[in-house]
Amino acid sequence: MSVETLHVALIGFGTVGKGIYESIEEQREQLESLLGKTISIDAILIKDGDINREVDNNVLLTTNVEDLLSLPQLDVVFEAIIGVEPARTYLAKFIEKGCHIVSANKELLAHKGKELRSLATKYKVGLRYEAAVAASIPILSTLREGLKSNQIQEISGILNGTSNFILSELQQKELSFEQALNEAKEKGYAEADPTNDIKGWDAFYKILILSDLVYGEQPEWDRIIRKGIDEVTSADIKKAESIGFRIKHIASLKPSADGPVISVEPVAVTSSHPFFHVAGVNNALQVTGNLAGSITLNGPGAGAYPTASAMIEDLLSLYRNSSESVFYSPSKENGAEVPDWLLLGEISEVMSIELLPLSENGAYYASGNRSDIETYLEQNPFLKLYPLKGLIKEHDRSNLALV
Ligand SMILES: NC(=O)c1ccc[n+]([C@@H]2O[C@H](COP(=O)([O-])OP(=O)(O)OC[C@H]3O[C@@H](n4cnc5c(N)ncnc54)[C@H](OP(=O)(O)O)[C@@H]3O)[C@@H](O)[C@H]2O)c1
Structure with missing residues (x-):
């Protein structure tokens, strides 16, 4: 035959x-x-x-x-x-x-x-197009095949290896941003023109692909927060490190009553968060399903063979008739959780929000809606704001004070 x-x-x-x-x-x-x-x-x-x-x-x-x-x-x-x-x-x-x-x-x-x-x-x-999001990490097939009975409540990810490499270098060595970027270029991790990576565009494209896949739509692009790692200083990274936090570049996708909400920005993570130890050019994704709970995938997000691996798996999936369909979450409810924040720098005007000092050198914890916190920051231009992911001890929360 x-x-x-x-x-x-x-x-x-x-x-x-x-x-x-x-x-x-x-x-x-x-x-x-x-x-x-x-x-x-x-x-x-x-x-x-x-x-x-x-x-x-x-x-x-x-x-x-x-x-x-x-x-x-x-x-x-x-x-x-x-x-x-x-x-x-x-x-x-x-x-x-x-x-x-x-x-x-x-x-x-x-x-x-x-x-x-x-x-x-x-x-x-x-x-x-599995390879288009985090190369060999099988995030699309996990969503298409492995979590179909779930409502997807959040996806967040370190989706740009170049940015993660630069942040890891800044955290581990005494380097300026320019030096770390040059090292990334020498090692072949960054393009001659690194704009797409360091301004957050690459991660932005990937999280939009996930938004299409999971919720069947994208938010209006001009309503999406997109910040790159060029807004992070090595002083911020060292200060965060001194209180046990790390700054990571994270893209997040959540449902809301008004459609999907996306942010792409530098975020502070505590040592309990699965992204805390993701170093170098690796990527990682955390998916939270209402039944499955939080699942973390971690691995090479670029490179010839990891990318080819994802594309060849796609070829195989075409011929085993696996699911083609876009995965729509039946629920667009968003948990009304109040987000946590890390504020770094000097307070020039008295703040009318509760802040918890995390160290003696200008690091504070706050909890509140982004728009409220940003309003207070307008009076305090020497403070920088990072969303905070990971567990904050209950003891710390109970010590919140007005600073
Ligand atoms: N590199 C990674 O790790 C990675 C990971 C995931 C996804 N991707 C995506 O994969 C794609 C390719 O990336 P890459 O790193 O392989 O890029 P690359 O090394 O720059 O290669 C691009 C290739 O495309 C060819 N090409 C460009 N314009 C063309 C045109 N108009 N017609 C025909 N061929 C054309 C080039 O031809 P010549 O050789 O003749 O110049 C070259 O062979 C990009 O969309 C990238 O975002 C890359």
């Missing part, structure tokens, strides 16, 4: 594209046995035709997308290029041609995920 062949093509042959190619070759036997088909990488689309690429002679290397579109049979397209266009136009054409899509392109999916999903539904093909 002849074995069927699965015909695939790659769009992009950079860090991720090469990682997919090499991983398929490396794991070929295992993958073909799982699929019950042989895999043929028929073509690769690149931008620069002058670069020498190490690929098998049978693979068509081309700079012209029409060469891929005119292949006699194409089952799956792996897309790993950067930005919204031309990726959106290309993927729409492949979907209309009846190809399944596996993408790693977070910027594309944050902007055009909805449009591409409905096109994929119309043409009855799969659109998968």
Whole structure:
């Protein structure tokens, strides 16, 4: 009996594209046995035709997308290029041609995920993008497959490895922000232009993808708090450390009566919080379901092979008919919990909110709604505000005082 062949093509042959190619070759036997088909990488689309690429002679290397579109049979397209266009136009054409899509392109999916999903539904093909959020950490499949009976009450995550690396370096070594950023560039963790990472855009795109998946919608972008790690000083990090807290860059997603609420910003975490020990370029996510409780996933959030791992798992999931559907939480209720805050710096005007001094050098705990706390801060420009995650001892809370 002849074995069927699965015909695939790659769009992009950079860090991720090469990682997919090499991983398929490396794991070929295992993958073909799982699929019950042989895999043929028929073509690769690149931008620069002058670069020498190490690929098998049978693979068509081309700079012209029409060469891929005119292949006699194409089952799956792996897309790993950067930005919204031309990726959106290309993927729409492949979907209309009846190809399944596996993408790693977070910027594309944050902007055009909805449009591409409905096109994929119309043409009855799969659109998968596990790699776009935290690379090899299986957060999308956990939400799609593992928590379906739950209402998702919160998702929060360290979603940008470059930011986490820089914050970890600042915490562990006597470095300035610029020095830590240069170290990240030297190690290949940060781009020459690191704006997307350090201004929080990369984490913003990823949490929007999760919002689409979990709640079927995104908040208005101009209502989302997005702050990067460039707003954190090493003095703040040291001061937080001296009282047993760490500053982490965290993206959060919660339901509310008015739709999903997202924030992307530096947050202080206590030593009891699962993100406290997440160091270096690693990513982590915590999902809270009403039945399951809080689950934490932690691992590599970038890199050729971790990203390829997620994309190849997507390929396998397409052929075992796993769930395609967006996961809607039936409840949009948000617990009326009052958030905690860490305030660092000097108090210039008497505060009319209750603050608990956490040290003698200008670190305070407060509890209250963001808008109330921010109002008080307008009179105290030398204080910086960090949301605080993790347990605060009951004893400390009972010592709250007006400062
Ligand atoms: N790197 C990671 O760890 C990681 C993790 C998760 C998700 N992602 C996402 O994966 C995607 C790719 O990232 P990467 O790190 O692999 O980028 P990269 O190393 O810069 O590679 C980009 C590739 O895309 C090709 N390309 C660019 N524009 C093209 C066009 N118009 N037509 C055809 N090919 C084009 C480039 O071709 P040439 O080689 O000819 O220049 C290159 O091969 C991005 O969307 C990124 O956000 C990356």
